[in-house]
Amino acid sequence: MTLPTARQLASEANAxxxxxxxxxxxxxxxxxxAIYDRHSSLVYGLGLKILRDPTxxxxxxxxxxxxxxxxADLFDGDRGAFLGWLVSITRNRAIDRLRARRTQAAKTDAFxxxxxxxxxxxxxxxxxxxxxxELRGAVARALGELPEAPRTALELAYFGGLSHAEIAQQLDTxxxxxxxRIRQGMLRMRDLLxxxxxxxxxxxxxx
Amino acid sequence: MDQDRFVELAPDYALGLLEGEDLExxxxxxxxxxxxxxxxxxxxxxxxDALACAAPLVPVPDALRDRxxxxxxxxxxxxxxxxxxxxxxxAPAAVRPxxxxxxxxxxxxxxxxxxxxxxxxxxxxxxxxxxxxxAPALAVAGVLAAALTGxxxxxxxxxxxxxxxxxxxVQAENQEFARVLDVVGSPRLRVIALGxxxxxxxxxxxxxxxxxxxxxxxxxxxxxxxxxxxxxxxWVIEGGAPRSExxxxxxxxxxxxxxxxxxxxxxxxxxxxVTLEPAGGLAQPSGEIFLAGGVAExxx
Numbered sequence: 001m002t003l004p005t006a007r008q009l010a011s012e013a014n015a016x017x018x019x020x021x022x023x024x025x026x027x028x029x030x031x032x033x034a035i036y037d038r039h040s041s042l043v044y045g046l047g048l049k050i051l052r053d054p055t056x057x058x059x060x061x062x063x064x065x066x067x068x069x070x071x072a073d074l075f076d077g078d079r080g081a082f083l084g085w086l087v088s089i090t091r092n093r094a095i096d097r098l099r100a101r102r103t104q105a106a107k108t109d110a111f112x113x114x115x116x117x118x119x120x121x122x123x124x125x126x127x128x129x130x131x132x133x134e135l136r137g138a139v140a141r142a143l144g145e146l147p148e149a150p151r152t153a154l155e156l157a158y159f160g161g162l163s164h165a166e167i168a169q170q171l172d173t174x175x176x177x178x179x180x181r182i183r184q185g186m187l188r189m190r191d192l193l194x195x196x197x198x199x200x201x202x203x204x205x206x207x
Numbered sequence: 208m209d210q211d212r213f214v215e216l217a218p219d220y221a222l223g224l225l226e227g228e229d230l231e232x233x234x235x236x237x238x239x240x241x242x243x244x245x246x247x248x249x250x251x252x253x254x255x256d257a258l259a260c261a262a263p264l265v266p267v268p269d270a271l272r273d274r275x276x277x278x279x280x281x282x283x284x285x286x287x288x289x290x291x292x293x294x295x296x297x298a299p300a301a302v303r304p305x306x307x308x309x310x311x312x313x314x315x316x317x318x319x320x321x322x323x324x325x326x327x328x329x330x331x332x333x334x335x336x337x338x339x340x341x342a343p344a345l346a347v348a349g350v351l352a353a354a355l356t357g358x359x360x361x362x363x364x365x366x367x368x369x370x371x372x373x374x375x376x377v378q379a380e381n382q383e384f385a386r387v388l389d390v391v392g393s394p395r396l397r398v399i400a401l402g403x404x405x406x407x408x409x410x411x412x413x414x415x416x417x418x419x420x421x422x423x424x425x426x427x428x429x430x431x432x433x434x435x436x437x438x439x440x441x442w443v444i445e446g447g448a449p450r451s452e453x454x455x456x457x458x459x460x461x462x463x464x465x466x467x468x469x470x471x472x473x474x475x476x477x478x479x480x481v482t483l484e485p486a487g488g489l490a491q492p493s494g495e496i497f498l499a500g501g502v503a504e505x506x507x
Contacts, residue, residue: 019372029283030456033276040267042259049262058271065275069282084252087259095223121263132260139257157222158258164224179219186218189254196257199249 006138006195007202009131010081014202016129017082024072032069040065041125042132043090050094050159051101054119060097064090081202083132095161135196142192150185157182214247221251269436276435284432287459386466390424393417401479401500407431410461412498414479416470423467425452425479427498430461433483439463439497440488443470444478454488476502 004012017038023031043064047057067089068075075085124133143151156167168178190197216233219225225233237244390396395418403410412427425441433439438454455465470476481498 015369015372019369027283027286028459029276029279032279036272036275040272041264042262044267044271045262045265046259048265054268058268061267061271062275062278066278069279084256087256091255091259092223119263119265122266123264125264135257135260136264139261142257143261154258155261157224158255159262163226164219182222182224183215183218186221186251186254189257190250193254193257197250197253199246199253201253 004130006131006134007198009129009134010083010201013129013131014077014081014083018077021068021072021075021077021082024069029069032065035068036065037127038129039086039132041128043086046087046090047094048119050091050098050161056097056101060090060094063093091158098161138193138196139189142189145192146185146188150181150188153178153181154185154189210241210243213241213244217244217247217251218254221248221255273435280432280435283459383464383466386422387424387464389420390415390417390422390466393419395419397502399479399500399502401427401481401498403429404496404499406483406495406497410498412463412481412500414467414500421470423470425455425463425465425467427457427463427465427481428461430457430463430481430497432457432461436486437483437494438486438488439481440484440492441465441467442480442482442492443467443476444480445475447477449480449492451488451490454484454486478502 017035020031020035020038024035040061044057044061047060047064048054051057051060064086068086075082146154153167153171156162156170160167160170162170164175164179164182167182168175171178173181195201213233213236216225216229220230220233233244237248397414397416397418399414399416401412401414407430410427410429410431412425412430414423414425416423427439430439439457440454441452442449443452444450452467452470453465455463457463478499478501480492480496480500482492482496483494484492
């Protein structure tokens with residue numbers, strides 16, 4: 001009895017997600033419900049982290065899941081894993097919303113007010129895939145190992161929707177230093193994440 | 208730009224931080240089929256997916272689920288209604304519905320694969336887009352890559368995984384079929400008809416019940432789809448008291464099959480009923496009765 005590897009978990013989760021998406025493509029609403037239950041914590045949580053506003057995070061999550069329902073045909077499992085596709089759509093749309101909000105705030109010459117509700121975290125979501133559950137643990141450990149400077153720069157880049165220059169301004173640090181920290185942070189995370197950051201996470205499971 | 212310099216751009220590209228000249232050159236380099244950069248970018252994208260999981264795990268509002276699924280089921284009904292109006296695709300009830308012919312999508316812009324990374328400077332005008340620029344090169348590179356690398360093997364493995372999933376489903380269906388046969392083969396088989404009640408008079412159902420094995424199979428037809436957050440629940444009325452036989456799903460045609468593993472005492476059972484309850488079911492019925500029928504009719 002051995003524990004499943006990151007590859008096995010990723011592959012299993014992806015095989016099922018891919019099959020569910022094929023069923024969503026054939027207008028199976030129950031398959032969309034299953035996709036929602038498996039991934040709503042991730043989509044909503046990422047949206048909340050980027051947008052820092054529960055109402056906006058709900059709007060974003062609704063957009064994302066209705067997009068999956070209406071345009072399931074856009075997902076091509078041969079080109080990559082479902083999770084990566086979902087994360088990209090969620091993050092891109094969240095950052096779009098964040099920038100629109102900043103532009104709006106600049107126009108009205110108002111301070112950007114972020115109604116950050118302090119929502120108590122939960123220990124686990126039983127509907128989530130085992131893979132995402134493991135990934136949560138792995139990334140928390142990896143970020144814990146990362147020195148503070150690159151971690152802060154990386155978090156601003158990933159969740160803040162800021163450019164290099166904006167991050168440099170926010171951290172009051174030279175641009176070159178910021179660029180180096182982000183790059184080093186990504187490389188260090190790659191190494192710390194081990195198999196979770198393997199290029200062939202999904203592909204190399206049957207051999 | 209030399210190879211090392213290109214690989215160095217992968218982290219920023221994965222984060223959507225690359226701009227201007229660097230962005231264009233990196234994308235052109237990728238499109239030319241650089242395997243080293245492709246690999247490094249796959250790792251960086253995986254780091255990005257992991258970072259997404261660093262967002263705190265918080266409870267998702269129940270109302271969000273209801274809203275999303277409410278829209279989904281409404282759109283499904285609408286597209287079915289439209290499909291039913293078109294005479295050429297009026298399919299018999301027994302035929303599995305195929306892919307939708309008419310998807311409401313006018314208001315949604317597609318997200319291409321791979322997803323475009325967010326532009327760092329929103330004000331900057333964009334060119335014809337990554338895929339527009341590199342599509343011809345990719346077409347050629349794709350054919351070569353498929354022939355030269357393991358893409359074909361990768362696709363085969365993907366298919367194998369799907370076939371395995373199919374096999375598991377077929378095995379599960381087989382087991383269910385065996386359980387149904389076990390009931391239907393009973394020499395003292397009973398059929399209890401359930402009639403549609405006030406919320407949906409046109410619904411009907413029946414319970415096939417084997418008094419020997421104490422097992423039963425329930426079938427329903429024409430049940431309206433349960434609203435979001437609700438499930439149908441089947442009850443056995445024993446000595447006047449309802450006992451749950453579990454919740455069951457209804458397919459797109461309003462049909463349902465549900466195996467009752469244990470209907471204990473044939474003499475004590477007075478009736479079967481179906482109610483609509485909060486998702487997952489309750490210990491005691493609380494919702495409207497959709498189907499009901501008494502144990503009177505005896506066949507065989």
